[in-house]
Amino acid sequence: MSGQSAQSLAPADAKVTPMMAQFLEIKAANPDSLLFYRMGDFYELFFEDAEIASAALGITLTKRGKHQGEDIPMCGVPVHAADDYLQKLIAKGHRVSVCEQTEDPAEAKKRGSKSVVRREVIRLVTPGTLTEERLLDASSYNYLMALTRLKGGSLQGDAVYGLAWIDMSTGTFQVSETDHQRLAADLAQVSPRELILADNLLQESELRLLAEQSGSALSPVPRAFFDSSTATDRLAHYFGVKTLDGFGTFSRAELSAAAGILSYIEKTQLGERPPLDPPVREAGTGRMLIDPATRANLELSRTLSGEKQGSLLATIDRTVTGGGSRLLASRLAGPLIHVEAIQHRHDSVGFFLDNEIMREGLRQTLKGAPDMARALSRIALNRGGPRDILAIAQGLEAARAVLDQTGSSPAEIPAEIAAARASLEQAPHELGAELVAAIKKEPPLLKRDGGFISSDFNADLDELRALRDESRKVIAKLQADYSEELGLRSLKIKHNNVLGWFIEAPSAQTEKLTADPGRFIHRQTMAGAMRFTTTELADLESKIASAGERSLAIELEIFDRLAQAIIDAGDAIKAAAQGLSILDVSAALAKLAQEENHVRPTVDDSRAFDIKGGRHPVVERALKKSGGESFVANDADLGPQSGEDIGHIWLITGPNMAGKSTFLRQNALIAVLAQMGAFVPAAEAHIGVVDRLFSRVGAADDLARGRSTFMVEMVETAAILNQAGDRSLVILDEIGRGTATFDGLSIAWATIEHLHEVNRSRALFATHYHELTALSAKLGRLSNATVSVKEWNGEVIFLHEIVPGAADRSYGIQVAKLAGLPATVVARSQQVLSQLEEQDRRSPAENLIDELPLFASIAPPPPSAAPAAGPDPVTEALGEIDPDDMTPREALEALYQLKSLTVR
Known part of the structure; x- marks a missing residue:
């Protein structure tokens, strides 16, 4: 300070x-x-x-x-x-x-x-403990994660890492165990907003850098938070159970991480306990492993510039609820590898694709369904307001409506949808009806403001509101009653700051009042008038004075009662919210499949990877929006051929800008979409489960670690070659281009051989080293493919078609010309290329330098033809033509005239 x-x-x-x-x-x-x-x-x-x-x-x-x-x-x-x-x-x-x-x-x-x-x-x-609606992104989970490390464990290696992550806004609580090799990928999958770890771990430079590169806010805590010897007791105490056996079996590392995250919650929430679900063990082996570099290269949830727009997630998201959007993002981040679970999700999408009327009715209902899970969390943490209770009410109303909409299908309901409906059936619908009756349709944000309980819900509240808001009418009615009872039309009930409310009548007409002193109590005698009060009037005055405070107190009492009822039914409400999210995602993916012509993939335990007419969903969407050319679909078959049991490698050559990188990425994205449970952008797709996805595409340095672009490329390539297996899908683009030609060629050569002989992975390998195509004669599971192009009048036309064979050139100079390089540079490049092509590529470099003069010493090549002297007749003729003032016949005649002027 x-x-x-x-x-x-x-x-x-x-x-x-x-x-x-x-x-x-x-x-x-x-x-x-x-x-x-x-x-x-x-x-x-x-x-x-x-x-x-x-x-x-x-x-x-x-x-x-x-x-x-x-x-x-x-x-x-x-x-x-x-x-x-x-x-x-x-x-x-x-x-x-x-x-x-x-x-x-x-x-x-x-x-x-x-x-x-x-x-x-x-x-x-803190970033990971937010629950307020205005502070959260409705479409993203807000995870707080704890990371701990123990020596030994159930995984191989000297150390094992425990991970626990929660979303306080929804109550999600998961744990897992991992090792150093998988740690970065696991952090990337969860993408926590805040990462807590013991302060001693944060002092280790490599682990600290890994944590920082996760993009999370780092919160060091004392090592005692992760004491594994007391972890079981701390978890049992938090959830009010004697044993954790009912929650499942957890490793020591997982218990340590879970205890650490609960200790941090108790520290930051100061006595308030968020309604967390019991911890669920997520086995890392149940998800496709995607490392951070691959996630970034494929732009799954964010583009390379960090924007959501333009990512795969933004392209496929058709959900209409916050919970559905979060669930979709979670499924995309962690595609499944269990065939049966994947097929269950495909069944749900197919069901809604076939039942369009039901689907659209469901989506219309879900649009009005608030975020029950987050509203419940705020209420349980005593941060909720009237709008949160209304959100629960409207969410339960939507659940009842969805039950009616999805229960009328003549077809058999898929297992996932049936389970979602079961959770909706168990929702507390009677409570929902009470909440609807209790809360106004447009309540204030804060309960302290009052005015959120509906009329006719509580008789005492209605009476107090009448006193507060219509006190003059109440007084006028009492005055009329007294006047009629006593037969005194001149009787008035008035108010001043000294006496408060009082009855006033002319002195000559007060006999009936003075005759009943027990009822009409004398207060003051005035010139020509007398003033009285009654017990009834005094009580009414007291009620009017305190009506505002008392009405607010009753509203707060009703709020607390309803909030407690919601908390008591919390598990059922959470389950219903999850059911609505599942239905939203399934219906949204069906909508996507219908709009973008996606098909159901065949996913099994084979090593197949056969894509017919595959397309890149993001690029195709961008082309549609721009109204430009249509996307060119391509096939890819990396699966085993006859008599084989492992996949193939495609070596892809061709010019830049022809679509090699797009082709590589689209096949990786098709695998991700298929295994997250979506239909895919293809005519047909047969995919044997991919357990690990690796992508080495693009170029970037890593200044934090002092790594050059080429060093980053080699580190990522090393990770692939050390981890990929025969169930993996590997995408490699331009390996070895960041160093000397023969060094790079040698690295790329050896990398292909290693993938073929050791990793035995299905792979797409794009390169400009045409020499590598000779490997297809040596490696039985390596096939050459190229991107077809066409030359026309010296210009290169990219057809974006992947065909068998090898490219004979890269068309780099043509691409440079399209990019706008000066004409002198383009011409000089063509000159140098011609000389290089005449040389023996293996001759010593100094000989080549001697034969090629330096660029600066060579004058720009002369133009192909000198400009004609005098005015150009074609230009003059064009200047006289007004296309907007010509008939088709006149335009044709003008074209013939121009043609005659060009004839020499």
Whole structure:
């Protein structure tokens, strides 16, 4: 804080005000976060916190008094807009401690005029512990992950890593065990927003760099959080059970990670317990392994520039609910490798593809279904409001409607859809009906504002509201009753600040009032009038005075009762929310298949990879939007041929821009789509399960590790050659191009041989080294393929067709010309290429240099023909033509005239 530690700002300083002393004490207990200190309608920040926040939020930095002779920097944000500022701070990696007033100011004054209102930190806000709707992306999970390492374990190797991850906004809780080789891929699959790990692990440079490259906010914690000896007891205590046997079997590493993440939640939530599901063990062997480099190269969920738009996920997402969008992203991140589970998902998509009317009705209903899972979490954490209760009500209404819509199919319902319907049937529909009746259709955001309970739901509340909102009408009615009863038309009920409400009548007409002093109590005698009150009027006055407070109290009481009922039915509500998400994803993928002409793939345990008419979904979508050329579909068959039991390698040659990289990526994406449970962009597809997907495409350096582009390429290639197996699919593009020609050619040559003989993987290998095509004669499972092109009048036309054979040239100069290189450079390149082609490529480099003059010493080649002297007759004739003022016949005659002018 402005260069001073919390200890140096001790409240013992005589000049410290009581309020500042309180702030310093609370700040000292929360040194690693920005302190939002509640003062009235603002959260204030002081000292270094204020300087950091003002810079991050772009708000004014002011000063408030002095401390130890120096001005105190200060800034603040309004309480009502705090979520917006929190979102900005969390997005920039900051942690925020929210300090609220926990005492009524009137109570503080009772302790003395200088007493400070009691304040406490009620919550530590971190990237992985968000639950507020405005702070979250509805289409993405917000995972908090714990990483721990133990020596030994059930996996091979000297050390085993335990992972546990939760989404506090939905209650998801999963654990797994992994090793160092798979760790990066597992982190990439989950993509946590915040990663917690023991501080000693964070001191290891390699592990720290791996954690940083995951893109997560890093939160070091004491090693004691991950104590495996007490992990079982801590988990059992959290979930209120005596044993974890009912949850499944967990390894020591998994228990350690799970205990660590629960300890962190208890630390940050300060007594509030999010409604977490029991931990579920996710076996890493149940998912396709996709390393971070491959995910980035294939742009599964984000493009290389970090944008969602343009990614595969954005292209295929047709979901209409937040839960469905999150589930789709999760399935894309971790495609399955179990055939039966994959087929169940395909069955669901096929069912909705065949039942279009049902599907569209379902999607229309789901559009109005709020995010029940996240609303439930906020309610359980005591952060919910009336809109969250309304979300549960509307979600349960949607569940009932979906049951009706999906129960009328004459066809057999697939297993996945049947399971989803079963969860909807078990939803608390009676509670849903009560919630619908209780909450207004457009309630306020905060329960403290009141006015969210519907009329006719509670008689006492309706009466108080009538008193509060229509007190004049109530008084007028009582006045009319008294006037009629006593026969005094001149009787009035009035109000002033001294007497409050009172009955007034002319003195000459008060006999009936004074005759019943037990009922009509005399208050005041005026000139010509007397004033009275009654017990009934006094009670009514009291009710009117307190009607607002009492009506709010009743509303809050009803809110708490409904919230507790929701929490009690939490498991059933979660299951219903998951059921709606599953139906949303299945219907959305069916919609995608119909719109984009995707087909159901055949997925089995073979080594097949036979794609007929495959297309790249993202590129095809972009071409459709632009209204340009249609996508050229291509076949790929990497499966075993007759008499074989392992797949093939295709060596693909051809020019740049011809579509080699697109072809490589589209086949990888088809495999991902098929195994996540979607239909695929192809005419036919038969895929033997791919257990690991590797892609080495594109070029980038790694400045953090001091690695050049070529070094990154070699590291990624090494990872592939060391890990790929006969069930893997490998995509390699331009291996060896980042070094000297013969070095690169040698590396590429050896890489192909290793893939063929050792890895025995199905692979697509694109290259400009045409010499490699000779390997097809030596390697039985290597086939040559090329991208066909056509030359026309010196121009190259890319046909984007993959055909058997090998390219005889790369057309690099033609591509350079298309890119806009100066004509002199293009011409000189052609000249040098001609000389190179005449040389023996294996001659010493110095001989070639002697024969080729330096570029700077050679004048640009002369133009092919000198321009004609005088005006060009064709240009002049064209200048006289107005196409908009010509008939077709006149245009044809003009064309003949132009033709005659060009004849020499």
